[in-house]
Ligand code: HEC
Ligand code: HEC
Ligand code: HEC
Ligand code: HEC
């Protein structure tokens with residue numbers, strides 16, 4: 001056993017003890033994020049190489065749990081060898097066949113539109129936010145070699161173990177945004193995670209899971225507008241997309257709410273409301289809208305783009 005392995009064993013032992021004891025003494029302190037949310041995705045929570053280096057517990061403790069690829073885009077995109085099972089731009093992530101419980105299963109009497117399984121522009125987000133695969137489960141790692149076509153549909157830890165973290169010990173487990181606290185990022189990033197996760201920011205709200213009944217419907221067909229229908233019309237159309245072209249430039253800009261057609265008509269998906277790269281608010285200093293929203297939701301502007309309420 002190397003020193004690194006010893007430390008890892010020790011750590012998981014401590015982690016287990018902490019969980020068993022239900023330790024609350026080390027409950028989360030929610031440190032202010034080091035991300036300034038300006039100018040680039042590199043300064044947001046979607047830069048998965050970043051961590052708290054000072055001003056709190058060190059994020060170096062995370063190294064055994066996920067590969068630090070030292071690049072920002074690679075967790076989602078690759079210039080070559082991308083995933084062709086899903087219609088997403090140069091997608092570098094494992095997308096597993098998952099059956100989601102849709103919002104329709106909740107059975108509200110007011111829902112009028114058909115809801116189907118999430119389309120590609122939701123599957124992109126769910127490839128991390130449903131917690132089924134590791135955040136670092138990519139097809140093509142940086143550098144030459146480090147490519148596995150089989151990664152397109154399933155996570156292979158032997159393949160992922162080949163990566164050497166420059167920042168610290170290598171990862172041997174490749175965890176995801178799991179709801180089961182013992183298993184994934186939430187082993188540390190949740191309230192009362194115990195001594196190992198002491199001070200790690202609480203990510204519980206970021207776990208969407210595969211049950212979508214408590215989320216705004218996705219894969220839901222946007223109604224055609226007309227008399228008596230309380231929805232606004234998205235004016236501009238191109239192949240596969242319809243959008244609210246608020247600046248009239250004929251391009252779907254990052255700030256404009258989009259609907260996606262992946263073969264079932266124009267539907268609301270996760271990327272309808274969110275841009276995972278961050279959207280400048282347009283104010284001074286170009287601070288991004290909170291929560292990667294395409295529009296700041298002050299006065300519910302995002303909701304009122306579609307709903308006439
Ligand atoms: C062994 C405990 C542990 C695990 C497991 C863990 N983290 Fe962390 N993480 C920390 C600690 C401690 C910090 C530093 C405190 C902080 O910033 O929340 C941190 C910081 C971070 C930060 C910086 C947060 C900020 O706003 O500055 C990100 C991003 C992050 N972790 C992502 C992840 C992801 C994604 C996973 C799962 C793949 C994960 N972590 C798993 C302990 C952990
Ligand atoms: C957390 C995942 C994630 C990361 C990291 C990421 N992207 Fe993306 N990117 C996406 C998704 C999802 C889409 C598809 C957006 C949609 O559905 O409309 C996308 C789309 C794009 C597109 C297509 C045009 C557009 O804006 O829709 C480009 C270009 C792009 N990304 C470049 C980058 C670059 C360059 C980086 C690194 C600096 C990066 N992305 C990092 C998730 C990511
Ligand atoms: C590569 C994995 C990955 C993908 C793909 C991804 N996310 Fe995330 N996202 C994360 C992680 C991990 C966090 C939270 C931890 C952190 O980094 O601080 C997060 C955080 C968020 C947050 C909270 C941001 C905040 O500051 O409060 C939102 C909103 C979000 N993601 C939306 C999306 C949407 C929408 C998509 C698809 C368009 C998406 N994500 C795709 C990994 C991903
Ligand atoms: C109809 C618009 C809309 C759609 C569709 C949508 N979201 Fe969101 N999402 C929002 C808004 C608005 C917020 C901010 C909520 C808040 O501030 O509490 C948000 C917040 C989030 C957060 C942060 C959680 C929090 O409470 O801070 C995550 C993660 C997230 N969304 C992921 C997703 C994913 C994944 C999908 C697709 C399954 C999705 N969203 C679809 C509007 C949407």
Ligand code: HEC
Nearest residue numbers: 108110111112113220221222223257268272302303305306
């Ligand atoms: C891109 C357009 C779009 C945006 C933006 C949007 N919605 Fe929706 N929303 C829809 C569609 C389409 C439906 C399905 C309506 C139906 O089936 O009758 C829906 C359904 C709903 C429902 C009702 C579901 C039911 O059971 O009857 C509520 C409530 C709702 N949205 C609230 C919101 C809120 C709050 C926001 C802002 C955070 C928001 N929506 C943003 C398009 C949108």
